[in-house]
Amino acid sequence: QSVLTQPPSVSGAPGQRVTISCTGSSSNIGAGYDVHWYQQLPGTAPKLLIYGNSNRPSGVPDRFSGSKSGTSASLAITGLQAEDEADYYCQSYDSSLSGNWVFGGGTKLTVL
């Protein structure tokens, strides 16, 4: 079981907006550690999508945005496109014995 909790799957039609939640605890997200998001397209390595809760690396479309509040974070994707179909993972730092760097269980995004 992952330290960070994500919904196993979400879906949306092209052009719609979807959100993916990431719930942690007082030893990770709630302790003030940043949340980062990764996109893993089928058969490829993860790619950094959002860092520091809400920042996009160069080249990531502004359709992707991130936010954090309390012990949770969210990834929002607007104007959904077929190529957005992928697995999405949140990641943070944990100060407990669970491990230093922790990932969510991943969310499969299906574009209908």
Added chain:
Amino acid sequence: QITLKESGPTLVKPTQTLTLTCTFSGFSLSTSGVGVGWIRQPPGKALEWLALIYWDDDKRYSPSLKSRLTITKDTSKNQVVLTMTNMDPVDTATYYCAHYGDYNFQHWGQGTLVTVSS
């Protein structure tokens, strides 16, 4: 341009020791704040952080695997090596190395699938 590539055996037998090498370019592991981490992903499952080594040779390990892992670096060769002892079929996974900075994994290698089977 930062690139990383994992290399090592694709098949190991149970109880054997796995040795994986991450060869990277585009950054120096002697630069303050920089690290290289290892993350694995069993088929169809989630990412799991394994180990990380910092520019100053500080090393961190996943508590659940700490007794089985060793991470080292060779700055002159731009390589990081991960060893995992006593391999078991449940360790079958794609193993990734990644450039680390600012608490996140900014660049990833393509990954290498390691199967544990007799």
